[in-house]
Amino acid sequence: MKQKSITIYDIAREANVSSATVSRVIAGNYPVSEKTKKKVFDLIEKYDYQPNAVARSLTKKESKMIGVILPDITNPFFAQVFIEAEKYALTKGYTLILCNSMNSSELESRHLRVLSERQVEGIIFMGGRINKTHPEVSEINELKYVIEKIPVILVNGRMETLECPSISTNEAKGIELIIDHLVKQGHTKIGLIGGMTGITTTDIKVEAFRQNLEKHKLAVVDSWQIYSGYDVKRGKEAMEEMLEVNKHNLPTAIIGINDLVVIGALKLCHQKKINNFSFVGFDDSELTQNSIPEITSVSHPYNELGEKAVDMLIKSKTTDSKAENLFIDPHLVVRESTI
Amino acid sequence: MKQKSITIYDIAREANVSSATVSRVIAGNYPVSEKTKKKVFDLIEKYDYQPNAVARSLTKKESKMIGVILPDITNPFFAQVFIEAEKYALTKGYTLILCNSMNSSELESRHLRVLSERQVEGIIFMGGRINKTHPEVSEINELKYVIEKIPVILVNGRMETLECPSISTNEAKGIELIIDHLVKQGHTKIGLIGGMTGITTTDIKVEAFRQNLEKHKLAVVDSWQIYSGYDVKRGKEAMEEMLEVNKHNLPTAIIGINDLVVIGALKLCHQKKINNFSFVGFDDSELTQNSIPEITSVSHPYNELGEKAVDMLIKSKTTDSKAENLFIDPHLVVRESTI
């Protein structure tokens, strides 16, 4: 904004038409004679006129912006979803504002407020409070309140008592794919490491883990399921505990709550010169291809997650249907770690 | 925007004051009597009034938004810089729009245009055309044109004949740190793999590589410097070539143009059961800590990169100084791969 930018009036004056006419030829939604249309377009080109999106937002009461709140864009899962969302949004003329909440509830609140003030037409929410099995009442209420003014869609998360559309990876299905695969490979003793109870994604996976073992009539050994966390260090610790506690009766295959946890387990095994476990991760991040061995992992439907999230937000402007909760099946990518 | 939101007028009416007064108490930049101030604040709270940022942008002619164009937010380098930029921007009341260009010049152009129409107050540009040693003339001109209207700052990139502020990691210094370290470890035969000639970051590193070898009076063996690319696969290929071409005279330490390339080289060595090389990466991404062995790497000054980028943009609104080109020294993080 170093120069005073040229406006619709400037080009209207020079074309000897009214600003309304110029507006019409730009929008192209009302009949305008070919002659004036050409005159206007020529001027637009001559001055490289660019419409002021802010002014347009104000009059039309639609900002064409969508806010995305997520814990940390450094995490490849979120980054992937974001990219897919952006790709689709672009085709619809929408622009995305990215807000990293760094797992801080306060920051989430702040971003919620800022996005609301900026008149975004919708908010894509990932991680944080929507992955707590028991979120604070205030966290729920705040979202409830926001939803009354702005459409929100939760990705891979859910909140009880909150009527809000969501789109999620069917994580239980992911666990099923893993266990079916492992059983097919001949495994009968399967463990699960990582995650934290009280976090929806973990709770869902643990539950599915047990159910699917039973489906195959396999032993459900409590000490083969170890909570710890979500990063490499936690994975290492969980693996350490696994080896320690089950010294005399170890599983042969181990599922990590995510890829990072598997990386950690792998590191520990490397240190201890152990390499007789089969490992499976979750998220199918780049890590799986960069590690040695490459890791079998469950891949999220990134494209659908991002695209539908945007789509549902846009649609919710017109349609005023009930909150829909979509689930999309992931798929398994088999690699060296289970061969 | 499901409800008609309440405006400054609504609260003005109920407080029996003018809209101007309400505006004043909100902005807090003009004296207002305590009594009316309280009355207004109470009403604001009562209705949870939120100022409309779009309207404010229009009148004040400042959007308080900054655009960020980068190739791919999935890349941890860009993600880190973004997070730091956002963190700082938040404290200054700025919001960031993220645009992934996916290494497409067309997308870059499109984003440039969209950001301009949205009246962003500045653009942070990373990767893509600004890392080409010889960018297309049209690519230069387009940026030149944008700069006339909107402040742009390049991060870790540069464009000849383009007077544009920039902030960069001193990559030559990074290479120096690496070589000093390797020499101290007793290495005298050092190689460099990955990257592509014609990309500034690579060219800078290669040049520094040679200079620093000479500084230590070490042999500069052409076949020890192998171009290939920037990902794991390219790293693997480069390492393969290294082993093949230099069968009878291999270096003992190998520098990767980035971490990914080292990962690739490491994988190849693992396959061939070779483990007598020292490796050093560049970027200090998470990968370095997740691999086996953990990789010594050069860490970018992420915090400064992000923060100063935003700062320079904000400042350029007032100050109209010459384009400044800042360089910040990185530091070396020593890990298992060079011990």
Added chain:
DNA sequence: CTGTTAGCGCATTCAG
């Protein structure tokens, strides 16, 4: 200290 007025740049009635 406070109210009135006039835009910011654009889109949309409402009349021709």
Added chain:
DNA sequence: CTGAATGCGCTAACAG
């Protein structure tokens, strides 16, 4: 097909 007029929500003079 086109122009004049109005308003989106807010801020910034300009008067009191």
